Amino acid sequence: MKYLLIGIAFLALVAIVRAQSSCHLRELDLCLASGLASGQNLPTTIAEINKQCNGFKEMNECIGNYSRRCSTKAMRDFMRSVTSQGDVKSWYSEFCTKDSSEEREKFLKHSTCLNTAQKESRSCTRDLTVALDKAINSDIENRIPEMCCAVRRMRKCSSDIIEGKCGKEGMKYMGQMLQSVAGTRIPEIACRDYDPTSQKCVSILPAPGTKPGNTKSNSVLSRLLNTYSAL
Known part of the structure; x- marks a missing residue:
């Protein structure tokens, strides 16, 4: 759930990685795995917050190094414009560099309940994984509608559980x-016409509860989400 709003942007980054002998998606798997390992659950103490922030810092540095070697300049500029926005920097500064901050107090007030809800919403993540696998293998003209429907369905599923x-x-x-973590509403705006309960989405998405296929996913994000939902 942590990076739900930037899922589409991240998939775009993966999709245009340059074919170089020095670039392997396994490296990106390992970058993301380091962040995932530190953030399997929402932190409920100051010590856990510090540990998770360190893990995310290492993950971002790892992804940054990979991006500089393996993605186009246009995509690097796009990702930089997203992650350097004021909301992202402000949230990170308040949450990850100050032991006592209003942001941490607000987070800890809700974290125990949200942690429970997050665990219960892993079925939503599994459905997203299956849908992303289908989308990434679809024709170009169908890929965005399928991804948008999948992300919107996951958000609704998670939101219903959290509420x-x-x-x-x-x-x-x-x-x-x-919103503060993602720093952008681009996916939300781009996908606003895709109501997950509409016939348009229902007709193209795998049914909720569909099991993933036996073949290894082509989507790095999908593979990591699949690992997360199984924890």
């Missing part, structure tokens, strides 16, 4: 936090 467990206040905080 049921943590109430409207918890749901509101989670939305605000994700």
Whole structure:
């Protein structure tokens, strides 16, 4: 759930990696795995927050090094414009560099409940994984609709669980936090016409609960989400 809003942007980065002998997607797997390992659950103490922030810092540095070697300049500029926005820097500064901050206090107020809700929402993540696998192997003209429907369905699925467990206040905080972490509403805006309950989405998405295929996914994000949802 942590990077839900930048899933599409990340897939775009993976999709245009240059074919170089020095670039292997396994490297990107390892970068993401380091962040995933530090963030399997939402932290509920200051010590856990510090540990997770260190893990995400290492992950971002690893992805940055990979991106500089293996992606186009246009994509690097795009990703830099997203991650350097004021909201992202401000949130990171408040959350990860100050032991006592208002952002940490707000987070810890909701973290126990959100942690429980996050664990229950892993079925939503599994459905997203299956849908992304289908989308990444679809024709170009079908890829964006399938990805948008998949992300919108996952958001609705997760939001329903969070609101049921943590109430409207918890749901509101989670939305605000994700917006601050992502730093952009591009996926949300780009996908606003794709109602996950519409016939348009229902007809192209795998049914909820569909099991993943036996073949290894071509999507790095999908593979990492699959690992996360199985934890």
